[in-house]
Every structure is written in C-alpha cells, then in structure tokens.
Amino acid sequence: MNEPIRRLSMLAALLFTALLVSSTWLQVVGAEAINDRPDNRRTALKNYGQERGQILLGGQPIARSVPSDDELQWQRVYASPETYAHITGYYSFEYGAGGGLEGAANSLLSGTDDTLFYGRVSDILSGKASKGASLELTIDPQAQRAAKEALGDQRGAVVAMDPRTGAILAMYSSPTYSPTPLVSHEQGTAAKAWESLNADSSRPLVNRAIGGNLYPPGSVFKVVTAAAAIESGDYDKSSSIPGPAVLDLPQTDVGLPNSHPGACGPNDRVTLAVAMQDSCNTAFGWLGMELGGDTVGDQASKFGFGDKLEIPMDVTPSTFPTGLNPPQEAQSAIGQYDVRVTPLQVAMMSSAVANDGVVMRPYVVERVQGDDLSVISDTKPEQLSRAIDPETATELTDMMKLVVERGTGTQAAVPGTSVAGKTGTAEHAEGAAPHAWFTGFAPADNPKVAVAVVVEDGGRAGNEAYGGSVAGPISAAVMKAVLE
The missing domain is CATH 3.40.710.10 (DD-peptidase/beta-lactamase superfamily)
Incomplete structure (x- = not known):
C-alpha cells in the first residue's frame, strides 16, 4: 500500500473512531444531561405523556394535572394560583419546571426520582400507567391567605413557621403572579406571559421570602x-x-x-x-x-x-x-x-x-x-x-x-x-x-x-x-x- 492510501486509511479509521466515541458519549455519559434540558422536545413530550403528581394542602390539590385533548395529553392547573405561586412555581412546556416546588421537586412530581424506582418497575410489570408522586405541604391555608390579604399590593414578604418543628406555615412574596398563562399549551400565550413577567421591574417571579436581593434587617x-x-x-x-x-x-x-x-x-x-x-x-x-x-x-x-x-x-x-x-x-x-x-x-x-x-x-x-x-x-x-x-x-x-x-x-x-x-x-x-x-x-x-x-x-x-x-x-x- 502506498503512502497516500495508508494516510487516507488512517484518517478514515480516526474519523470512525471519533464517531463511535461521540455516539457512545451521547448515549451513555451525556444522555441524562440531554434528557434534562428544558428545550428537549422529545423529553418534554414524554413527560407530558404521564400524569404529574399533585401538590396538596390538607389533601386538596393546589397544583394538579388534568387530561388535555392535544398532543401534550395533560394540562397543569393551579388553584388560587396567585396565593401560592412562589410555593408551587410552574410546569411549562415552553419554559420548563421552575419558580417553586415544580422545579425543586421535579423528579418526584414527574415520577423519575430514584426513590420511586420500584414503583415504576411495578407499574411496568402490571401494565399500569405511571404517575408522579404527590407532595403534601406544611402550609396553613388560612395563614397564607392572611399574609396575602394583609400585605396587599405592598412589596415584601411574609414567613410563618412552627418554631418547634421548622414546618413553614406561610410563605408569601409580593408582588406575585399567576403561573396559569405560563403553562398554557398555546405557545403565544405562554411566551407573552413570560416576556411580560421578566420585563416587569417589580420582579414578580422572585420569591422575596427566600431569595432575590437580600434585605438589610x-x-x-x-x-x-x-x-x-x-x-x-x-x-x-x-x-x-x-x-x-x-x-x-x-x-x-x-x-x-x-x-x-x-x-x-x-x-x-x-x-x-x-x-x-x-x-x-x-x-x-x-x-x-x-x-x-x-x-x-x-x-x-x-x-x-x-x-x-x-x-x-x-x-x-x-x-x-x-x-x-x-x-x-x-x-x-x-x-x-x-x-x-x-x-x-x-x-x-x-x-x-x-x-x-x-x-x-x-x-x-x-x-x-x-x-x-x-x-x-x-x-x-x-x-x-x-x-x-x-x-x-x-x-x-x-x-x-x-x-x-x-x-x-x-x-x-x-x-x-x-x-x-x-x-x-x-x-x-x-x-x-x-x-x-x-x-x-x-x-x-x-x-x-x-x-x-x-x-x-x-x-x-x-x-x-x-x-x-x-x-x-x-x-x-x-x-x-x-x-x-
């Protein structure tokens, strides 16, 4: 084999090796990161294909999923959305899960958390449709409403706790927002709400109770x-x-x-x-x-x-x-x-x-x-x-x-x-x-x-x-x- 053909063969071998390594990396090492990307449409459609867990107060849902007649199959709905917005957060097809428990406890609500592994296996074996786990909260609905009403249109935050346990009884941040437009399956509605909330100088998406620009006390x-x-x-x-x-x-x-x-x-x-x-x-x-x-x-x-x-x-x-x-x-x-x-x-x-x-x-x-x-x-x-x-x-x-x-x-x-x-x-x-x-x-x-x-x-x-x-x-x- 002459020298030019040998060099070309080596180059082709290197290219095939690089292709093999790249595909292996994507499928094994990088798969989780790709699946977790909020803009991964395939993952998002898969997640919307099963019922997401509820967020509960006293057994009553303040966030739940209901059947939808479009390709997403399930629609997220919120009860008293502005009262609990910074606690629930939002679960949006366009903008992912964030703003509260929807983001912080996404793996539980979506059913992908490691603690739910045996339940997923059981569902597969029984042919039962998998669902996400539900979260029962420590929030006292009366205290949360009292915080919202008393703070009114003033900017600020209220936190109430049980000092004996650390359970948070109320956590309200003002100004608040409604997550409902963000979770709309109509792209234009979600995009308009997202742009408006992010352009608002009062920063309604920020949970002032636990973050944002901290206060001098x-x-x-x-x-x-x-x-x-x-x-x-x-x-x-x-x-x-x-x-x-x-x-x-x-x-x-x-x-x-x-x-x-x-x-x-x-x-x-x-x-x-x-x-x-x-x-x-x-x-x-x-x-x-x-x-x-x-x-x-x-x-x-x-x-x-x-x-x-x-x-x-x-x-x-x-x-x-x-x-x-x-x-x-x-x-x-x-x-x-x-x-x-x-x-x-x-x-x-x-x-x-x-x-x-x-x-x-x-x-x-x-x-x-x-x-x-x-x-x-x-x-x-x-x-x-x-x-x-x-x-x-x-x-x-x-x-x-x-x-x-x-x-x-x-x-x-x-x-x-x-x-x-x-x-x-x-x-x-x-x-x-x-x-x-x-x-x-x-x-x-x-x-x-x-x-x-x-x-x-x-x-x-x-x-x-x-x-x-x-x-x-x-x-x-x-x-x-x-x-x-």
Whole structure:
C-alpha cells in the first residue's frame, strides 16, 4: 500500500473512531444531561405523556394535572394560583419546571426520582400507567391567605413557621403572579406571559421570602446582638449600658443617632431590656463595638447565617460582614452596613428564641405520597443548630414581650394571647423610604408560630414608615390566623 492510501486509511479509521466515541458519549455519559434540558422536545413530550403528581394542602390539590385533548395529553392547573405561586412555581412546556416546588421537586412530581424506582418497575410489570408522586405541604391555608390579604399590593414578604418543628406555615412574596398563562399549551400565550413577567421591574417571579436581593434587617437584628451580649456572660436584661442621644463613633466625625429624639434613659444610661423595648440604636451600637464584630458574627452564624438551605427550594444564605472596624461594628450591630437577610432567616431567629434556643431546619414538604396515597417518605423535624442557651432564650423572650406590651411593637399585639417581638426600620438606599420589619412569636409562654414580615420602602406609609406600625399589623393577622 502506498503512502497516500495508508494516510487516507488512517484518517478514515480516526474519523470512525471519533464517531463511535461521540455516539457512545451521547448515549451513555451525556444522555441524562440531554434528557434534562428544558428545550428537549422529545423529553418534554414524554413527560407530558404521564400524569404529574399533585401538590396538596390538607389533601386538596393546589397544583394538579388534568387530561388535555392535544398532543401534550395533560394540562397543569393551579388553584388560587396567585396565593401560592412562589410555593408551587410552574410546569411549562415552553419554559420548563421552575419558580417553586415544580422545579425543586421535579423528579418526584414527574415520577423519575430514584426513590420511586420500584414503583415504576411495578407499574411496568402490571401494565399500569405511571404517575408522579404527590407532595403534601406544611402550609396553613388560612395563614397564607392572611399574609396575602394583609400585605396587599405592598412589596415584601411574609414567613410563618412552627418554631418547634421548622414546618413553614406561610410563605408569601409580593408582588406575585399567576403561573396559569405560563403553562398554557398555546405557545403565544405562554411566551407573552413570560416576556411580560421578566420585563416587569417589580420582579414578580422572585420569591422575596427566600431569595432575590437580600434585605438589610435593621433593628430586628438586635435580637442577635442581644443574644451575643447575654451569651458572653457579661450582660443580662437588667444590665445598665450607655444609651446617649448620639453615639460617638471612633475613626469618624459621624455619630450614630437614635431613631427618636434624645437619649434612651436618664443620665444617658438604659437597661438592656428597655433598650430592646424602645429599639435604642446607641445602646446596641455600643454593644456591637464592645463585643466586637467577630463575636456578633459568630452568634449570627449560630442562628443560621451563612447556611445553604433547601426547603426544598434553594434559600439564599444570609450574610454578616467580616473584617469590621469599630464604626462598622456599631452599624452592623443594629442590622445596617452590609448585614443582609432573607425573611426566612429572620423567622428562624425568632423561632430559635421561641424554641429554647434551638434552630430547627425549615421545610415545606410534610410528606411524599404515591398515587395510591401510600406514604413514600415523611419529613422528620431536624435540629439545625443550638443558637443560644435556654436561659438566654428566656431572657430574650421577656425582653421581646416588652416590645409588644409597651414598646415599639404594640401594633403587633394579638388579643387574648401574649406576643414576643421586635420591630425594625432599615435604611437601604440614599433618598429611599426605609424597609419596615417585624418578627416575633406567640403565644410567648407556649410558642406555636413565629413570623417575619418585611415591607419594602415603607409600603403605603413611605418615608413615614416604622416597623411596628407597618409590618406589625401584618404579623398580628398571620399569627391570629394560625392560632385560631
């Protein structure tokens, strides 16, 4: 064989080898990634060929599939779609599964999860049509509706939890949206809705309760600073600390003022309990510098800051800054500077105080059920961390009760029960109205619900907003719904 023919033969062999390797790679190694692509029409048609699992509240579906008379065979429908949009998410032929449980638990709902393997084999052997698993949620419908109605057209979020278990009882983000147009089988309808939602500057697709652009917590963070102070062993609720009208900050000519005129107590002194009751900035700023940024940051991490959580939707970790100088320590201790949180994290802080100092792992799926209502798995409450000692939790509860009984949070009171709470008014941008916050739990002596509320830019009150007057009544409405 002459040289040119030998070279051509080698080239042909290499090409056949490359073709063999490429096809093997696509069929074996890359098959799963290709099947999982949202734009894979063949996979999408296959998935629509079987009934998708339901998302249930109290046994009643808020998301289910009904027979369709087109090539997709099944149509996804949602009950009270705007109330539960950020919990259910959407299952769209055009845009895939996302926005909530439809995306986060897609393998269960579609029936492809490994835990459902034996059920799939049984269906094949019996000739039975396979169905996806259903999810029974922890959400309390009354609490969810109360959150939606109380927040109204204001931007923000509400989270309610059972502090004893971590079960999420309400999770509402505003503005909301309807997933119904997104799941339409008419391509034009889905595309128009998708473009409109993504072009909306208010970002209705973002679940503000667990993600998006995180919020400065303002004075609700004083719960963490107070916890760090008491845990240090150097302070208790009766400790007298400085509370001047303006706190002198080293390394700067700018002082830290209170949100109200004057000092927080006689002779510029105040007890830690009264500082919490009246939300004294200067007292907590002083504490922040005395304790140091590392101590306050360590305490924040014990409450869950920095943890990457799945409920099963991904939760953006809350953050506390590091490498602080004294003025930054003072600002961070009152929830300003670069402290950033989700409303879920703030609810976890209150839950820990309510639960004798223990942070429970939050979750929204109570159980996974087969199509015959058999229980595939139950979520077991799980301790995430111990944030504080039980004695510290008791002192914080007493201090937070004062906030609602006679301090900045009186409008968060619930008739007939004792509420422990903390207000917050968080500055976040030059010239913008502050965010209004409230967090707390009830009944204070036997907690069954912990709540966090944030209203962006002061809501309807604008620059006149305070956490107690704007967010407090929303919290009260949600607590009342749960307790009744």
